[in-house]
Amino acid sequence: MRIKALVIRIIRQFIRDKRTLAMMFIAPLFILTLVNLVFSSNDYEPKIGVISDQKVVDQLKSSDQAFTVYQNKSKAHQDLADEKLDAVIEVTFPSTTITLEGSNPTANKASILTIEKALKSIQTQDTNKIKGNSEIIYLHGSADMETFDYIGPFLIGFFIFFFVFLISGVSFLRERTSGTLERLLATPMRRWEMVVGYVLGFGIFTILQSAIIVSFAIYVLDIKMAGSIWLVTLITLMLAITALSLGTLLSAFAKNELQMIQFIPLIVVPQVFFSGLFSIETMADWLQPLSMIMPLTYGGKAIRDVMIQGDGLGMVYGNVLVLLVFSLLFMLLNVLALKKHRKL
Amino acid sequence: MEPVIKVTNVSKDYQSHQVLKNIDLTVNNNEIYGLLGPSGAGKTTLVKMIAGIETPTNGSISVLHSSMPSLNIMSQIGFMAQSDALYGELSGRENLEFFSAIYGLKGQKQKERIHQVSELVNLSKFLQKPVNQYSGGMKRRLSLAAALLHEPKILILDEPTVGIDPVLRQSIWDELYKLSKSGTTILVTTHVMDEAEKCGQLGMLRDGKLIASGTPQELKNVTSSASIEDAFLYYGGVQHEN
Incomplete structure (x- = not known):
């Protein structure tokens, strides 16, 4: 009853605040479009597995350190599927087969370039043996996949996280600065009812937001979509709920809107670096575990796995569960944080 | 006593x-x-x-x-805080609906009480207006009305x-x-x-x-x-x- 009252109030307030509505729904679309238009690829060092006889292997290895030798063909393909490798090259004279992991267009391009260069250096010695008839296979994706197809899924997750975090945090903060929180604490409303009411009230808008942004990316920006749109919407929604519960929690530690915005470089921006948009393997070892505590790590990976690799719920439910645990944890902490304002 | x-x-x-x-x-x-x-x-x-x-x-x-x-x-307990703890985006009626629902008032009873308390503080004519268009005195009166809702x-x-x-x-x-x-x-x-x-x-x-x-x-x-x-x-x- 009290939760319902809170939910209805939040919906009414939200609908009156047209600009905030626009920020939640239109700003992410705008930025996604911009990134789509301007993004260009950068240098990338590929990891390539080689399956072949010893002679070619030695030559390949000496030409570039990107190559790793595999004796076992299925092991190499397993590593490729696990994203430990970007490509596998099989040299069985006279033909060559290149299998690309395919999710990351930058990695694809870099791998092909590296292999072509290496093969050329061999060809000068054994010209007859390998002649231009190499075949390229994509494990995921295809040759026409663009950089945006790879980073798009992360960006969808990130923008939803960012805007929901900010809007929910500032709203909850305003409840405190305007004195209405104190007013509510003078009623028999329980602290958990307040937290749940907020999550539900905003949750309704985040469902809409997730659906709109995901559909826009797929149907208007034509981002690659291998899996189920419903699953992507579900994951983005879970990510939004996590952002919502984190935003309302952290607003307890901000005195005003400006201090809420100060959480962006502290909490939101670091998640971009750890979310998988940039390669975590290349970071300092002590830094890597940090990615484990970032909600965006799980959300971003799950969205990408579904959109590019076409994974089903069975493959990504682990990540979705982690987001659920994060949300519940943040909500629980928020119930405790409200104790600062009323013991009961 | x-x-x-x-x-x-x-x-x-x-x-x-x-x-x-x-x-x-x-x-x-x-x-x-x-x-x-x-x-x-x-x-x-x-x-x-x-x-x-x-x-x-x-x-x-x-x-x-x-x-x-x-x-x-x-x-x-009805509590009227020193600051007008009201939601500016919402109309006077919506504010009263919110606070009365918190105290478990609904349906006909809710309507009656909102009518009574707004008559009492002389705000019946302004209930449709958003609260951020209210004057200081009107906000005070609406706060008082909100405190009286649940008798x-x-x-x-x-x-x-x-x-x-x-x-x-x-x-x-x-x-x-x-x-x-x-x-x-x-x-x-x-x-x-x-x-x-x-x-x-x-x-x-x-x-x-x-x-x-x-x-x-x-x-x-x-x-x-x-x-x-x-x-x-x-x-x-x-x-x-x-």
């Missing part, structure tokens, strides 16, 4: 700063009790503790024979008449008398001396101490003062001499 609010030896510290020192006071059923004191005297802290929002550092508070804070008792047994009003014109102020006081007669106990804070005379019982608060209490007439007689202001000066002055 049945005591419904009992404050026993209550102190409140914020970090090292002591805001209230050994306060004892009793408010009886149907009474209008006024807490008079300058800003910073600790009035708001005291009424917040009675309303169950804050907890005392030392001492105890009981309301309607239950020790505070208690969510159960809080549903029988509380105890009404706690923190500076209720700030920014309200004298005519309306008089009508609000008339209403408070009516509520008091019909069985509501009212605790009201004010820093306006002449308003204090309207209360049945008066407590004078200064620097976190209750320096005097009694009916306005008693306080004036004991100090042989012509006005409450003189009486306050008398008690305040005694403090200085010590």
Whole structure:
């Protein structure tokens, strides 16, 4: 009853605040479009597995350190599927087969370039043996996949996280600065009812937001979509709920809107670096575990796995569960944080 | 005379700063009790503790024979905060709908109560307007209406008449008398001396101490003062001499 009252109030307030509505729904679309238009690829060092006889292997290895030798063909393909490798090259004279992991267009391009260069250096010695008839296979994706197809899924997750975090945090903060929180604490409303009411009230808008942004990316920006749109919407929604519960929690530690915005470089921006948009393997070892505590790590990976690799719920439910645990944890902490304002 | 609010030896510290020192006071059923004191005297802290929002550092508070804070008792208290705790984006009616739903009012009963309290504070004509277009006085009145929605047994009003014109102020006081007669106990804070005379019982608060209490007439007689202001000066002055 009290939760319902809170939910209805939040919906009414939200609908009156047209600009905030626009920020939640239109700003992410705008930025996604911009990134789509301007993004260009950068240098990338590929990891390539080689399956072949010893002679070619030695030559390949000496030409570039990107190559790793595999004796076992299925092991190499397993590593490729696990994203430990970007490509596998099989040299069985006279033909060559290149299998690309395919999710990351930058990695694809870099791998092909590296292999072509290496093969050329061999060809000068054994010209007859390998002649231009190499075949390229994509494990995921295809040759026409663009950089945006790879980073798009992360960006969808990130923008939803960012805007929901900010809007929910500032709203909850305003409840405190305007004195209405104190007013509510003078009623028999329980602290958990307040937290749940907020999550539900905003949750309704985040469902809409997730659906709109995901559909826009797929149907208007034509981002690659291998899996189920419903699953992507579900994951983005879970990510939004996590952002919502984190935003309302952290607003307890901000005195005003400006201090809420100060959480962006502290909490939101670091998640971009750890979310998988940039390669975590290349970071300092002590830094890597940090990615484990970032909600965006799980959300971003799950969205990408579904959109590019076409994974089903069975493959990504682990990540979705982690987001659920994060949300519940943040909500629980928020119930405790409200104790600062009323013991009961 | 049945005591419904009992404050026993209550102190409140914020970090090292002591805001209230050994306060004892009793408010009886149907009474209008006024807490008079300058800003910073600790009035708001005291009424917040009675309303169950804050907890005392030392001492105890009981309301309607239950020790505070208690969510159960809080549903029988109407609280009007010093700041107008209203949602500016929402209309007056939507604000009242929200607060009444929090107290479990719904359907026909909710409509009736919203109609009654808005008549009472003279806002019926403005209920459709968003609150951020209200004047200061209108917001005060809407806050008061929100505190009355659930027909509380105890009404706690923190500076209720700030920014309200004298005519309306008089009508609000008339209403408070009516509520008091019909069985509501009212605790009201004010820093306006002449308003204090309207209360049945008066407590004078200064620097976190209750320096005097009694009916306005008693306080004036004991100090042989012509006005409450003189009486306050008398008690305040005694403090200085010590």
